[in-house]
Amino acid sequence: MTDPRRIAYQGEPGSNSHAVCAQHYPDWDTVPCASFEDVFAAVTSGEAELAMIPIDNSLAGRVADIHHFLPESGLYIIAEHFLRIRFHLMALPGTTLDQVRTVHSHVHALGQCRKIIREHGLTAVISGDTAGAAREIVEAGDPSQAAISPPMAAPIYGLDVLAEDVEDEDHNTTRFVVLSPDFVRAPAGNGPVVTSFVFNVRNIPAALYKALGGFATNGVNMTKLESYMVGGEFIATQFLCEVDGHPDEPGLKRALEELEFFTTDVRVLGVYPADPWRA
Known part of the structure; x- marks a missing residue:
């Protein structure tokens, strides 16, 4: 009998992160971690095979720090899950x-x-x-x-x-992503797909406008675009972007090719199935 696989999360047993792990990975052992850094370390060290990380909340917005840790973690997004938050x-x-x-x-x-x-x-x-x-x-x-x-x-x-259910709003929802050290790319033509990537724009006038133009002209729906400073410099800005579609599809493929003309670095963080909640 093989040992059960392990998935790490930030928080204590009984947290929302624990709940979403139990819901989608019921046969896995869960590894609670004190901080997000510890979650990433658990996966990179081999203590856990996967990580479950909250990335956005419908009320609070983006989860602080994750957007800084994720691009440099060496991990890839292989799935997403939405959890209705109850208290x-x-x-x-x-x-x-x-x-x-x-x-x-x-x-x-x-x-x-x-x-x-x-x-x-x-x-x-x-x-x-x-x-x-x-x-x-x-x-x-x-x-x-x-x-x-x-x-x-x-x-x-x-x-x-x-x-029960003492939260003020019944639409409070958190989006979680599953991280893996392996780049597991969802197949094309097998249902809706989300592609996540980061990029840095060149320091030239209208660089961001030009970089994003290819997505509009190729009919690609962009669902997330967030910026944050890197390296402690006000002029160095990195963008996290998510779009509907697969990089092998002609429209997104052309948009990503055009993006490279106006950026210094494009890194795909994940190509994964869209959670049915999006529909």
Whole structure:
């Protein structure tokens, strides 16, 4: 019997990243990591075969730091998954809601669950991680403390759920990407495909306009374009771009060829199946 394969994620057991791993890789062992750097290191060192990384959230926007780490990680995007973000209010077994005085969670989760906090007059306490907040409640052993954590955290830490789905918005969704040390390229002609790549524009007037023109003239739909500085220089800008389509398709192939005329570096980070959620 072979050992199960391993997938790394940032956060503690019961986090949203853990939940999406369990949903799409149920037979794999999960490797929780304290930071995104540790997640990348786990894969590059061979401790884990894959990594699950959040890259965008429908409310909070792009996940900080990932866009800096990803291009230099040496890893490739081989899949994407979307997770509807849900939060439950949970506390020690036997606790009632009227006993709770403080609620613990990550700062983003607290900001996304303001209604229940305000409705019950709770004091928000910032934790480093949503699932970690559940662990902290157990360690404190204080029935006046509750956690706003993903549903998966309650059975892991043995907590009672006092209120389900306490998030303010029901469209809160996070996009995750799966990273591999191997460039696993999705085949062309087998359903919708996303191509992700980074590039640096030449330092000439209208370089970005000219670089992107080929995608418009070739009918390629661009779904993401984000810029960030590299090397600590204000004049050095790198762009992360995502488009619908496969590089072997004539339109995208021509657009990428035109892109190279106005850029100093084009690196494809992944050619992978589009998640059905996009439809």
